[in-house]
Amino acid sequence: xxxxxxxxxxxxxxxxxxxxxxxxxxxxxxxxxxxxxxxxxxxxxxxxxxxxxxxxxxxxxxxxxxxxxxxxxxxxxxxxxxxxxxxxxxxxxxxxxxxxxxxxxxxxxxxxxxxxxxxxxxxxxxxxxxxxxxxxxxxxxxxxxxxxxxxxxxxxxxxxxxxxxxxxxxxxxxxxxxxxxxxxxxxxxxxxxxxxxxxxxxxxxxxxxxxxxxxxxxxxxxxxxxxxxxxxxxxxxxxxxxxxxxxxxxxxxxxxxxxxxxxxxxxxxxxxxxxxxxxxxxxxxxxxxxxxxxxxxxxxxxxxx
Numbered sequence: 001x002x003x004x005x006x007x008x009x010x011x012x013x014x015x016x017x018x019x020x021x022x023x024x025x026x027x028x029x030x031x032x033x034x035x036x037x038x039x040x041x042x043x044x045x046x047x048x049x050x051x052x053x054x055x056x057x058x059x060x061x062x063x064x065x066x067x068x069x070x071x072x073x074x075x076x077x078x079x080x081x082x083x084x085x086x087x088x089x090x091x092x093x094x095x096x097x098x099x100x101x102x103x104x105x106x107x108x109x110x111x112x113x114x115x116x117x118x119x120x121x122x123x124x125x126x127x128x129x130x131x132x133x134x135x136x137x138x139x140x141x142x143x144x145x146x147x148x149x150x151x152x153x154x155x156x157x158x159x160x161x162x163x164x165x166x167x168x169x170x171x172x173x174x175x176x177x178x179x180x181x182x183x184x185x186x187x188x189x190x191x192x193x194x195x196x197x198x199x200x201x202x203x204x205x206x207x208x209x210x211x212x213x214x215x216x217x218x219x220x221x222x223x224x225x226x227x228x229x230x231x232x233x234x235x236x237x238x239x240x241x242x243x244x245x246x247x248x249x250x251x252x253x254x255x256x257x258x259x260x261x262x263x264x265x266x267x268x269x270x271x272x273x274x275x276x277x278x279x280x281x282x283x284x285x286x287x288x289x290x291x292x293x294x295x296x297x298x299x300x301x302x303x304x305x
Contacts, residue, residue, distance in 0.1 A: 007160055007167050009174060011210065013139050017175055018279040020131070020143035021182065025278045025296045027129045033297075037187050039149035040067045042194055045112030053105060060112050061098070064119040067150055073122060077115070079105055085168050088118040090125045109196070113153035113168050120145040138170040146171075146179040152191045155180060155200045173199065177207020185211060186277060186297075214276040217257045221289070221302040228304070235260065235286055239269055260286065271305050 025033055044063045047056050054077075061075040074095045081102050089097045098118045104111050120141050124130065129144075131137045145151035155176040157168045167173065180191055181204065195201045216222045218231035238260035258273035261283070269286040278297035284290065286305045293300050 007158070007165050008172050010172055011175055011178070013171060013175055014178070016131070016136050016139045017143050017171065017179060018274070020140040021147060021179070022279045022296070023129060023131075023140065024144055024147060025280070027127055030296065030298050033148075034187075035069075036067075036148040039152060039183075039189060039191065039194075040064070040112075040116075045153065047108045047111055049108060051108070053108075056108070057100070057111055057115075061115050061119065064112075064115050064150065068119060068123045068148070070119070070123060070126070073126075075115075075119060075122070086114040086118045088121045090121060093122075093126070096122050110153075110157040110166075110168065113157040116145050116150040116153050117141060117169060120148075120150070135170070142169045142171045142176070143179050145169075146176060147183050149183070151176065152180055152194055155203060156195050156197050158200050158203065159197050160199050173203030174206045174210070177204040178210050179207070180204055181208035181211035182277070184208070185215075214274075217273070217276070219258060219271055219273060219284075219286075219303045219305045220276070221304050231258070234258075235269070235271070238262070238286075275299055275301070 040063065044067075045060050047060060057077045058075075061077050065071075065073050065075055072094050075098055076095060077098045077100060079100050079102050082099065085101050085104075087099045098115065100111065100114055104114060124141060124144060129140070131140045142151065142154065145154065151169075154169045154171075155173060157166065158173045158176070159166050169176065171179070177200075183189065184191055192201055192204055195204070216224060216227070218227045223231065258271055261270045261272065270283050271286045272281050272283045274280070275282055275294040275297060277299040278294060280294060280296045282292060282294060282301070284292055284303060284305050289302075289304045291300060292303055
C-alpha cells in the first residue's frame, strides 16, 4: 500500500501481467473465464460511514466470496495496525481470516478493494495457481482480481494530488488500467462509468491505449503502415538468412512481439506472435493473408503473415 509516498507509473511489470493473463486462461479454461462476464458493481460493495463497521465489512466480504463462486468459504475479517493494506491466512479452509489495516476503519470506501485482493488469494490458493516469488505472485493476484471482475476497485482506490497519494496493489495505475481494458474489450464492459477517482479514470484511458496497441501489432491486419513495412522487412531478412533471429519491437519497452522460425525442408518459414487477448503465442506459416483462431481464448484473428 502506497500511502502518501511516491506512486510508480508506467509498465514495469507488463511481461508478468501478460503471463498472468495467459495462466488464467490455461488454468481456468475459456468457458470458466467467461462465467465472470459481469463485474462486481459499486452497489455490491457500497459502505458508508453510517453503516456498522463489522457487519458492513462482513457483508462486503461475502459479496467477494459470492462473486468468485466460493460458496463453501467463510471469510472472517478483523482490523489491526500493519504496514500493508491487508493480509490473509491461507489454510485448508473452509474458514479464512483476513486482517485489514486499521486505517480502513475510517477509509471505508476502499474496503472492497482491499478485500477483493485478499479473497482472490483464497481463490488462487484453491486453484493451486501461483507464480514463483512474492512479487510475481502478487502481480498474478492483482491481474486475476482485475481480469475476473473485481479489480476495478483496486484502480479506483488510486488517488494522488500535490499533498498526498494512495494506491493499493502491486500493479501501477496504468497496469491496472491495461488489465481492466483487456477485460473490457473481451467482455464488452464500460468500467469508466464506475470510477470515483479522476486519477483512476486517467490511468484506465492510458491502459486502454496500450491494450489497443496489442491489437495493432503485425502480423495482424490491423497493424499500421509503419508496422506492416517493418514486418515485411523482417520477414524478408528471415527468408534470406534462413534463421529465426528476426524479432520486431513492440510495447512500451520495445519487447519483441513476433519472431520467425527458419524454413526446414518442405516446412515454410513460420512466424510466432502473441494473441492480443490471452497473450498465448500463436505460430503460423508466413504465407500471406489468413484467418487464425487462438486455441486458448478462441479469439479469431485476421492476419497477413
